[in-house]
Amino acid sequence: MGPRPRPSPLLPLGALVLFLLAPLVLSGWIVFLLTVAWAKALAVLGVVLLLRGGLLTFGHALYYAAGAYAAGMAVKYLHVREGLALLGLALLAGVGTSALLGLLVARYRGVYFALLNLAFSMVLYGVLLKFYAITGGTDGLGLPAPPLAGLRPVAQSLRLALYDLTLVLAALLIYAAHRFSASPVGYTLRAIRDNEVRVEYMGASVWRTIYVSYVIAGGLASVAGALIGLSVGHITPDLSFWSQSGEFVFVAILGGTGSVLAPVVGSIVFEFVRNYAFELSPYTWQMTLGIVLLVIIFFLPGGLWSLSALARRLPRRGAPPPFRTSPRDGAGAAGARTADQAREPRGGR
Amino acid sequence: MRLLTVIALDGLAYASWLFLVSAGLTFTYGVLRVLNLAHGNLYALGAYLGAFLVLRYAATGSAVILGYGLLLLAALVVGIIAGPLIERVFLRRVYSREEEVQLLLTFSISLILEDVVKLTWGVTPMFAEMPYTYLGRVRLGGVNYAWYPFLLTGIALAMGGLLWLTVTRTRLGKVLISVITDREISSTLGINVPRVYTLAFTLGAVLAAIGGAFTAPMFSLVPGVGADVLVISFAVIAIGGLGSIGGAALGSIVVGLARSAAVYLAPELDLFAIYFIMALVLLFRPQGFFGEIEVRRI
Amino acid sequence: MTALLEAAGLTKFFGAVRAAEELSVRVDEGEMVGIVGSNGSGKTTFLNLATGYLAPDRGRILLAGRDTAGLSPRLITRLGVARSFQIPQLYLGLTVLENMLLSLAARSGRGGVWAPLYRAPWTDEGRQILERFGLEAYASRSVGELPEGGRKLLDIALAIALRPRLLLMDEPTAGVSTEDKFEVMDTLVGVLRQGRITTIFVEHDMDVVHRYSRRVLVFDQGLVIADGEPVTVLADADVRKAVLGHA
Ligand SMILES: Nc1ncnc2c1ncn2[C@@H]1O[C@H](COP(=O)(O)OP(=O)(O)O)[C@@H](O)[C@H]1O
Ligand SMILES: [Mg+2]
DSSP: OOOOOOOOSHHHHHHHHHHHHGGGTSOHHHHHHHHHHHHHHHHHHHHHHHHHTTOOOSOTHHHHHHHHHHHHHHHHHSOOOOHHHHHHHHHHHHHHHHHHHHHHHTTOOHHHHHHHHHHHHHHHHHHHHHOHHHHOGGGOEEOOOOOBTTBOOOHHHHHHHHHHHHHHHHHHHHHHHHHHHHSHHHHHHHHHHHOHHHHHHTTOOHHHHHHHHHHHHHHHHHHHHHHHHHHHSEEOGGGGSHHHHHHHHHHHHHHOSSOTTHHHHHHHHHHHHHHHHHHHOGGGHHHHHHHHHHHHHHHOTTHHHHHHHHHTOOOOOOOOOOOTTOOSSOHHHHHHHHHHHHSOOOSOO | OHHHHHHHHHHHHHHHHHHHHHHHHHHHHHHHOOOOTTHHHHHHHHHHHHHHHHHHHHHTTOOGGGHHHHHHHHHHHHHHHHHHHIIIIIGGGGTTSOHHHHHHHHHHHHHHHHHHHHHHHOSSOBOOOHHHHHTOEEEETTEEEESHHHHHHHHHHHHHHHHHHHHHHSHHHHHHHHHHHOHHHHHHTTOOHHHHHHHHHHHHHHHHHHHHHHHTTTSOBOTTHHHHHHHHHHHHHHHHOTTOHHHHHHHHHHHHHHHHHHHHHOGGGHHHHHHHHHHHHHHHOTTOSSOOOOOOOO | OOOSEEEEEEEEEETTEEEEEEEEEEEOTTOEEEEEEOTTSSHHHHHHHHTTSSOOSEEEEEETTEEOTTOOHHHHHHTTEEEEOSSOOOOTTSBHHHHHHHHHHHHHTOOOSSSOSOOHHHHHHHHHHHHHTTOGGGTTSBGGGSOHHHHHHHHHHHHHTTOOSEEEEESTTTTSOHHHHHHHHHHHHHHHHHTTOEEEEEOSOHHHHHHHOSEEEEEETTEEEEEEOHHHHTTOHHHHHHHHSOO
């Protein structure tokens, strides 16, 4: 194994245990908020993975809604009750949809990628609204309390069971995302952000890398959607609306893209702040989001996660030995110039 | 026959509207290489201010004809205030950053403007139909049709013509083309590139607001139109090729006719007509009709 | 014997600019061929055509007898052709070692989404290669911290790590100071000989061409105006005029 500074698994595991114990001291409402935050963090995680490849999507709610509605329709039409089965079906729906749309979307970058996703999510929104007879239109669909793994928890403990389920599922998927990030394909995705041309000249496939990442991100969002559906007990077309996608992007930037754990941090902060701020003034909520986003863009580009990194920054290692072929004069300036030139232009496609 | 006439008339009206809303988006992108996600919100601002002025003015009981001037005034006010403000204060700081950051920035502005509309005009629907009804109706090929959509077509043609003349026949046009072709060289030639950017962004904002202001008499206004307008304009310019005015015109006509045909022939598909065409075009021509694929020099 | 690379009648215009016209070049296994020519004479374009980055207007390219028409750089790379760049093409957000590991991962063809990129065989080999190029001290530093000369070498090292049959190098010593040039070339040639890698390299410095290649192609405005041993070719007055601007 290469000597590479790895994050210690102790901290995240400890945090997970704390979260699992939290309901002992927290009110039911807060446990519910945490469930929602953890579930949505999975959708945000998908957005973060794509962002690492330089891909910004304004339509990720498409897969969130796909997951939720797959679960909702499975209850209504297939009479599936089991919660775990519903989650499996949702994942299938999310992976299937993203695998299909990814065929088109994975060719694009930049504004095209962002807006094609937005367009498709708005199509789904329109479908959910319009085909009232099947989807329930604006009324949406109800999701009755599910049995989990065959057990039928009573109302009281259902909330707790769903919380635990969400936590464990999220932890597993976040670990999987961590593995993905450290894998060759995960690194290739980051390399694509820096220099697609080189990736192809190494013989690796840019398209396939983006496609795989896109499907993974879609799958994560669909699980999030189903978890939300089960926790809230009710789903509406708004799950696919642009503002939901915008929220995922917002939380992704708020948390930062520096770690697979950052979406959880961002998501929890977001849900709690919204819970209180939205009550105060519903008409200025989006404006607040916009202003906070501006502040992050200009003053905290690494998001909240970068604060934690600042706190535990390791002391800098010694300077490297002078490089033997470095030009005598102005190596720094020349280096900076090359850095600019080597960056992918992001216009056009 | 009657059906065909209706489809053609509706298609023309819709195409005109599409061109008005998408021309500014594609123009701004063409010059600045930034897709303005707040485009739909500028549209909404134009629409709300236009409707607001017309309603105020109508309440005085004066001649309706001046209402058209008020719509134009509203658009100019919105574009000329919001355009330079957004470009100079915010956009300017991110030109050298990644495209994701530029998109995030215009997204923030879009969120802010979304609430500006709600705070200023509330959430109850607003409808200033006087300029629409005033023009009356006409019988065309056995169809009783309103005059107002033709005004929209006229404005779309005028805007398209003006843009075309500006780009091809004026000094400003030469400057624009020079800046689009090569930013650095232009500025060594003594062109004030930052000013050109402000100007181009403002022009795009005015176009968005004109689209909104002149649509206000046709539909009642509700908050949240911004996102729909943005998505539809993007579909149109993706079909035509990002940055191409001619592409926006072609895209508008194709989408306008297809949508209107769908409305009458297959109403349940009306929503998909636009996106279906977009997906089809992009599948076979990823850069759109008039778009170009840039090959990076290595 | 079939040539490793055979270009026949390659033609490429950018608008009115002639970047390549009727280029016919044959390179056999084991050769080390230099390319010289003034700026804009079409040297880089030739490499771009040979690797599928640009499609020729006319003409064709055979790799070990196989027509590469329509193949992308990725597929041509997988056929055993690697390339380094005039301006280094690196992943600035990753470390030097990670750049190298991606090359090794790509060579193995085993991408995968679960097992880590940092795995012993790759990290060992990656460090070895970096050491060969004197880059090991930078292994865990971001490419952004690498001085220009180091970037140039890393760019070449990434190509060599792919273990190609044919390596195309675009101005490997550009930006390297005159006194270091030979040292860098000695290192490169050592590695290339050991790996028996057929090489074509673009070079401005006549002395370097003289010393390291037994054959040189001279490009001028999209045409190959001479092809032969450096001693004879570079003595020619027309060639000197085309390349140096004076006889
Ligand atoms: N992608 C391109 N688009 C337009 N012109 C190009 C492109 N690539 C190269 N050229 C032109 O082709 C000619 C040959 O360029 P190049 O092959 O880069 O020359 P060299 O590498 O010998 O300096 C030059 O005139 C250059 O400007
Ligand atoms: Mg060159």
